[in-house]
Amino acid sequence: MITDSQAIVTAKDVHRRFGEGDAAVDALDGVSVDFPKGRFTAIMGPSGSGKSTLMHVLAGLDRPTSGSVQIDGLEITELDDKRLTELRRDNVGFVFQFFNLLPVLTAEENIRLPLSIAGRKADPERLAALVDAVNIGDRLAHRPAELSGGQQQRVAIARALVSKPAVVFADEPTGNLDSNASDEVLSLLRRAVDEFGQTVVMVTHDANAAAIADRVLVLVDGKVVQDAHAGSAEQVHDLLKAETTA
């Protein structure tokens, strides 16, 4: 267990069951895990291991059947929809596999979207810094359809960071990109951690992607079976192999 700094997201004995009776499936079967502030964590596991469910529960998108989830010290499993909405709006950022930009808005408007939803003005300096960091300054007025996949995902990352969330969840952020674009996106997430002190939790099944993280969690059948420093891609591979073939 890594406890070298303060935990920003904490899960305790989280269960998530889908369906009832015989058809019931335990997607999460007693997961307890901390995510320290300013660290980059990758969650890995084979299909159906529960990694996406874990992310959804951690982010307040889905409620656990039992157990506790805290973000920044706040127990979120008890929150009503209104408070959860506010939590997502102010404390959590998301990056998706399919970018999920609004096609009718320009890149810049997409980046500002979380602030617009909250009815807040963007801090121009932070916005400039972000735009600079994601390197799409010349494409700001373009619609998503006019951007490459890598560019779209960079816009999505800027959008996730714009409201200074306590934690950014990235769900297979490179799943839909070629290797060049993947590298750009991963190094961008890395820089977010290193330069902006951002906490990032990334779900991926790509060992190369996971290797950029500080730490790798491996989930199998709804349980955490590995929790280790990431190391190189080969090491991550080995971690994964050891568990899934065991």
Add this chain to the structure above:
Amino acid sequence: MTAVALRNLLARKLRTVLTSLAVVLGVMMVTGTYVLTDTIDQSFGKIFEQSNEGIDAVVTSREKVETDDGQEPSFPAEILDRVKTVEGVESAAGGIFDPQVAILDKQGEPIGGNGAPSFGASVVPDRFEPLNYVGKRPSDDGEVVIDKQTANRADYAVGDRIKVAGKEQAREYDLVGIATLGDVDSFGGASIAVFTLDEARRVTRKQGKLDQISVAAADGVSSKELTRSLADALPRSVEPETGAQNTQSQKEDVGEFISILKTALLIFSGVSLFVAAFLIFNTFSITVAQRTREFSMLRTLGASRRQLVTTVVVEAAVIGLLASVLGLLAGFGFAPAINALFKALEIDLPNQGTVIAARTVILAFVIGIGLTVLASLIPALRITRLPPVTGLREGAVLETPGRYRLRTALATGLTAIGVVAMLLGVFGALSPGELWVGVGAGAIFIGVALLSPRLVGPMASFVGRPVERFRGVAGRLARENAVRNPGRTASTAAALMIGLALVSFVAIFASGLKSSITAAFDKTITADLILSNNDGFSDISAGVADAASELRGVEVASPTRYTQANSAGEEGGSLTLVDTGTVGSVMTLDWKEGDDAVLTGLGETDAVIDEKWGREQGLAVGETFKTGTASGREITYTVRGSFVDRADFNGDYVASDATAADYGEPDSVQQVLLKLEEGADTAAVRKQVDELVGARFPTVESKDRQEYKDFISSELNQLLGGVYALLALAVIVSLFGIVNTLALSIHERTRELGLIRAVGMSRRQVRRIVRYEAVITALIGAVLGSLLGVLFAVIMSRPLADEGFTLSIPVFTLIVLLLLAIVAGVVAAIGPARRAARLDVLNALAYE
């Protein structure tokens, strides 16, 4: 977030426009209706104001019975002498104003359309004269002046010799002038012929009588004071009014008619708007479903449910706003179009200048925006049921199948309630009946629409099988596509269903009406020839009967009068006066109690009553009831028998025409029924009759039995034509719905279409798939609509059933409707099919 809504609309301009078009047509009809009726109202107002200019008081006969033609009986000319002696009267003049004087065109046919009155009037002294003359006024009994519109229509000019016919034989006059009324060109389709007073009296058979006295007050006497003095001095049989009052009461009379017209048009507008609401609902359901992922994403970004609902509602409001503006503008153009439709139906209404009231504009916006927002609310609220995470998964659907059972129960209940509401409305248990019938029909539509997703599967198989058999895989895919999203297909079809249900209801009901009327005619009218006004309902001269009975081969010529009176305490009921001496040969009754001998033996104070009216009034044979006639005389009738009147030919009761003068109709009759002698040459007699009326009574037309029945059918058909034209708009609105749904579905299936193209399907086949899907949808709507039409006809004819209304299903018409629905489907599919076929295979496959 509002920006997102607006951007969405801008990005999908075509959809925005298509969606708003549905509402545009409804708003257009509402606006057009108000603009048209306001304009007509104002034009009539102007006509009345100008005709009463310079008149301080008007004396007319006191109206005792409200009559169909608004004609008041005339009064003795001596009243004028009395008026002149009343204090405060400076001058007074009497005039004739009679609505049954026909101006003939150069072929000898009466000028003017159906229903537009054609007046004969007398010239009045300058100060009371409402008309402006070009040329001179009639100063001699052989001179006449006609109105400008009529002169234009028949191409008459000052100096021509023209024929005018009233109750007397037609006579030729010198046309010495053309008259206009202020700055109004048209009197609402009415024509007017102005004679000298003597000649006007002769033409209208009103010797020694007057219809109206115009009075001017002496200096310092107000028109109110004047009217009061007149009321004190004159007998109760006449009624003095101030000029302003007279204008007002004329306006009110015409206002009643206009409000009926307005209500009728608004009902049709309501139908279109109802259909439009379905389409808005459908379009928003589809787009909300298609944007599931977008909404989920916004939820993960922290957008609240309320914010998402707001974006959809804002979108709806903007579409509504757009629709209101377009509808309003189109409405200004629609008003003349409806007017043209009325003209085609030979109803000419005056409209001078376009009246756009603030109320009209406000209403357009309230309806346009309100309806769109309301209809989008349910789809918008569906977003709130969406947990943020589900939407992000591939292929997320908003439908919750668990609700189906509840929905079916609700839909069945709603349909049942609708049927009950309609029945209660029809039988008058709930009032106003019309409203409840409408509410019931609306509930049935919504109920069936809610039920129809369940029907889509079987119906698509039913109507789709033949397509599939002949068209193979394209047909099969079309059918599968139609049932893939039953809710969507169902509500698209439901929109068409509404229009077609009403069309088929009207067709079925009218066909039942036609056959009932013809059956009743065959049963009760035994005459060989029927003489009546060529417009079908105005009165003709009583002299026709006398003249016709003289002809060789004619056994009897029996006049009948259809008139109004206040009978048994009811205002303005109708009745028929018959000539007891001759009626036996031309007419019988469907007797309940009594026989033909009772009819021919009617004395002056005897009556035979419609048994239905008798039941309502609680009258039995042997009992008496009182009738207040137009002349003011009260007659006490004894009931001698009762009859069943299937087509309401005879009104509440039948009595002897010995009292015709009391009813204010001594010289005019509705019809003259001829019975020919045994063995007479029908054609030869007919020729004589036609020669007689051609020469002496140009407004009269003869019809044999078949022609008379055909005439009734054609009158009904004309009305039907108008109704269809107005319902067509609702059908057009629903076609936009099919286009819209198809376009949205194709957008959704881009990848799939790319796939089938990639495996070798031709563009033509792709077009076919789309076309057949449209046809299947349209047919589902048409089949449901026809069935509902039959249901409505059955319900609506229930109360008439005991009067012998026989429902006949016009199979041919219904088949034509189904064929039209197919055509409509094909037409609606043109755009979307082309779009689907044009998709580039590679791009379509790479889509997302």
